[in-house]
Amino acid sequence: MHKELVLALDQGTTSSRAILFDRQGKIVSIAQKEFRQIYPHSGYVEHDPEEIWTTQIAAAKQVLNDAGTSPENIACIGITNQRETTVVWNKETGIPLYNAIVWQDRRTADYCKQLDKEGYVPFIRKKTGLPLDPYFSATKIKWILDNIPDAKQLAAENKLLFGTIDTWLVWKLSMGALHLTDVSNASRTMLYNIHSLQWDEELLQLFGIPMQVLPQVLSSSEIYGHTDNRILGSAIPIAGIAGDQQAALFGQLCTKEGMIKNTYGTGCFMLMNTGDKPVNADENLLTTIAWKIGSITTYALEGSIFVGGAVVQWLRDELGIIENSADIELLASEVATSEGVYMVPAFTGLGAPYWDSFARGIIIGLSRGTGKAHIARAALESIAYQSDEIFSLMQKQSGIDIAEIKVDGGAANNDLLMQFQAELIGKNIIRPKNTEITALGAAYLAGLATGFWKSMDELAAIQEHNKIFVPAKNVQYIQQKKNEWQRAVQTVLFWSSYSSGKTQ
Ligand SMILES: Nc1ncnc2c1ncn2[C@@H]1O[C@H](COP(=O)(O)OP(=O)(O)O)[C@@H](O)[C@H]1O
Numbered sequence: 001m002h003k004e005l006v007l008a009l010d011q012g013t014t015s016s017r018a019i020l021f022d023r024q025g026k027i028v029s030i031a032q033k034e035f036r037q038i039y040p041h042s043g044y045v046e047h048d049p050e051e052i053w054t055t056q057i058a059a060a061k062q063v064l065n066d067a068g069t070s071p072e073n074i075a076c077i078g079i080t081n082q083r084e085t086t087v088v089w090n091k092e093t094g095i096p097l098y099n100a101i102v103w104q105d106r107r108t109a110d111y112c113k114q115l116d117k118e119g120y121v122p123f124i125r126k127k128t129g130l131p132l133d134p135y136f137s138a139t140k141i142k143w144i145l146d147n148i149p150d151a152k153q154l155a156a157e158n159k160l161l162f163g164t165i166d167t168w169l170v171w172k173l174s175m176g177a178l179h180l181t182d183v184s185n186a187s188r189t190m191l192y193n194i195h196s197l198q199w200d201e202e203l204l205q206l207f208g209i210p211m212q213v214l215p216q217v218l219s220s221s222e223i224y225g226h227t228d229n230r231i232l233g234s235a236i237p238i239a240g241i242a243g244d245q246q247a248a249l250f251g252q253l254c255t256k257e258g259m260i261k262n263t264y265g266t267g268c269f270m271l272m273n274t275g276d277k278p279v280n281a282d283e284n285l286l287t288t289i290a291w292k293i294g295s296i297t298t299y300a301l302e303g304s305i306f307v308g309g310a311v312v313q314w315l316r317d318e319l320g321i322i323e324n325s326a327d328i329e330l331l332a333s334e335v336a337t338s339e340g341v342y343m344v345p346a347f348t349g350l351g352a353p354y355w356d357s358f359a360r361g362i363i364i365g366l367s368r369g370t371g372k373a374h375i376a377r378a379a380l381e382s383i384a385y386q387s388d389e390i391f392s393l394m395q396k397q398s399g400i401d402i403a404e405i406k407v408d409g410g411a412a413n414n415d416l417l418m419q420f421q422a423e424l425i426g427k428n429i430i431r432p433k434n435t436e437i438t439a440l441g442a443a444y445l446a447g448l449a450t451g452f453w454k455s456m457d458e459l460a461a462i463q464e465h466n467k468i469f470v471p472a473k474n475v476q477y478i479q480q481k482k483n484e485w486q487r488a489v490q491t492v493l494f495w496s497s498y499s500s501g502k503t504q
């Protein structure tokens with residue numbers, strides 16, 4: 001039988017999505033299930049791994065059902081996932097020892113600070129391309145080993161497994177037969193040497209993590225194995241895996257050196273393809289693996305912003321000034337500017353280019369006339385300012401004059417935000433017709449591995465864009481806004497220097 005569809009599983013920070021794509025890369029059916037965000041203490045963010053699984057598989061079953069198709073019609077599955085989030089489980093029972101510790105979680109900030117004082121930052125960066133930060137999986141695994149009863153004992157008995165979310169999903173889909181990940185996810189653990197393409201023994205020793213808990217690392221596009229036929233009713237090849245930001249870079253077809261994309265999801269992640277050699281990022285950005293296809297490893301420069309669309313959720317859920325995320329556009333449009341109001345949404349610290357785990361957010365520049373609309377506008381603009389800072393660094397560090405930026409993710413649907421982004425960066429912003437680019441990237445990786453799609457040219461021929469945002473505003477005015485934003489950021493850093501003990 002001719003298999004007509006590819007199933008992408010997109011396991012994000014706030015929801016699990018499943019999407020069926022046809023040969024034209026068009027969405028045939030889509031399902032999304034939200035799950036609980038668990039905040040046990042300030043700075044802690046957890047997910048229930050079982051809920052991640054049940055929402056993900058429910059979404060997969062729903063898309064098959066909604067499309068009225070049988071699992072036999074699915075050529076392959078591509079998986080893409082929130083990265084760094086750490087699950088540790090018992091190999092024999094399959095039961096997690098603890099909740100998943102989410103990438104946003106800051107519980108290991110003090111430990112990172114201690115390693116920093118001991119001079120480990122350059123050592124870690126040289127091997128992994130990463131700054132030393134609680135964001136990455138290594139210190140989260142260590143926290144579980146140190147704090148959860150039996151974890152160390154089980155590890156010593158070779159009964160403990162670690163995985164990022166891709167690994168956890170593949171384990172569940174194969175009913176415990178497969179324990180693996182791809183290079184892009186491995187490169188986010190702070191345990192993987194991005195030059196030798198191996199788990200790094202010295203890093204494992206530093207963090208006290210035994211090699212046997214780690215998954216096998218494979219490429220991003222190959223047949224890893226099949227789903228157990230009890231899961232979806234048929235054994236379907238699992239053939240593509242990439243961390244969500246790398247999948248988006250691929251989905252945007254940023255497959256040549258110098259091509260760049262920004263994804264506006266919960267956080268914002270700007271990635272630039274740097275070809276088959278890692279570009280050494282300075283302390284502000286990070287070097288990561290984009291994907292490996294066949295024997296070729298492609299690298300990227302990345303700027304990770306922790307709070308992007310999440311600031312919109314905050315206005316919705318915590319302040320209640322909008323009902324739905326999309327309502328922010330209308331509210332913010334009620335005023336022509338933020339009238340001197342700036343918001344730095346450092347709710348979980350600041351990521352690139354500041355890497356300050358102790359930073360917390362502010363709204364500054366309030367006057368008696370400040371209203372909801374100004375705050376909404378300042379919140380939206382904060383997403384664009386943060387992205388602009390990353391863009392400038394990328395341009396500088398790569399030495400490439402970047403022509404344009406491709407955008408995707410939930411908040412990229414916001415025209416006001418995209419236009420403001422074009423003004424700040426001074427380049428065209430290109431939004432594709434299909435904003436489910438992350439899932440499409442995972443589908444492409446799987447479809448190329450199984451011959452569903454034959455070549456990159458075939459993929460380029462089916463890609464369509466929806467809108468181009470062109471910068472038009474006065475450069476001087478924009479520069480003034482950027483300077484004011486910088487002052488707001490410096491205020492946040494000053495405040496945090498007291499919390500981190502840098503200032504007494
Ligand atoms: N029209 C919009 N304007 C601004 N923000 C939006 C809009 N639509 C969605 N968002 C924000 O985008 C985020 C969801 O994007 P998505 O790509 O689904 O994120 P993730 O994959 O991180 O869960 C949420 O934080 C939401 O508040």
Ligand SMILES: O=P(O)(O)OC[C@H](O)CO
Nearest residue numbers: 012013082083265266267
């Ligand atoms: O779930 P998203 O789309 O916000 O992505 C999370 C990132 O992968 C974290 O590094």
